[in-house]
Amino acid sequence: MNRNKLVEAKVPFVFSKENKEELDKHISKYPDGRGASAVMPALDLAQRQNAGWISKEAIETIAATLKMPVIKVWEVASFYTMYNLEPVGKxxxxxxxxxxxxxxxxxxxxxxxxxxxxxxxxxxxxxxxxxxxxxxxxxxxxxxxxxxxxxxxxxxxxxxxxxxxxxxxxxxxxxxxxxQVNRLNSAPITGALTGIDTKAEKGQS
Ligand code: FES
CATH class of the missing domain: 3.40.30.10 (Glutaredoxin)
Known part of the structure; x- marks a missing residue:
């Protein structure tokens, strides 16, 4: 997965109304002038809106929205592998x-x-x-x-x-x-191994 260059989608990126409202909620958690603290949820929202990847245009929109230098947004996006910096499959x-x-x-x-x-x-x-x-x-x-x-x-x-x-x-x-096997979450595959009445198991009263 490319992490070294920004890939252009060649279409502008604009947050949807719902995502902009969601992002505003994240920004409001921080003191005035500290909107940059919301950069990770901003990247996540952008990625979900943009078919699973973050384009150069999305990085620029986030930078403008959070009043950050583009390079700072890119630094975060390229550090965390959960952000995809090139198109991905569905x-x-x-x-x-x-x-x-x-x-x-x-x-x-x-x-x-x-x-x-x-x-x-x-x-x-x-x-x-x-x-x-x-x-x-x-x-x-x-x-x-x-x-x-x-x-x-x-x-x-x-x-x-x-x-x-x-x-x-x-x-x-x-x-x-x-x-994908018959067990609940990470319970033992052989069935429960705790809470067993050991006396009953040994036939003691
Ligand atoms: S080693 Fe694969 S989930 Fe931990």
Missing amino acids: HLIQVCRTTSCWLRGSEEVLSSCRKYSGADVGRPSKDGLFSLMEVECLGACVNAPMVQINDDYYEDLDAEKMKNIIEDLKAGKNHSIGP
């Missing part, structure tokens, strides 16, 4: 490659993403549906391996489960989020 798949996920099969999950989405790391699919990123730990290690797609986590994956998710997204269907 579904941005972030594959965790850190230790727990790697040990549990993230290589196979990534291969499945490549094979079925048509995207590769740094190259969106031709149909514009998918982009693929390798990322560091997303904090769901107990459900490794996992991916994040847009705002949602898909956990306890393998190559086949990843394929099914991608096929559903291609078909415009909803796919259940969270664990």
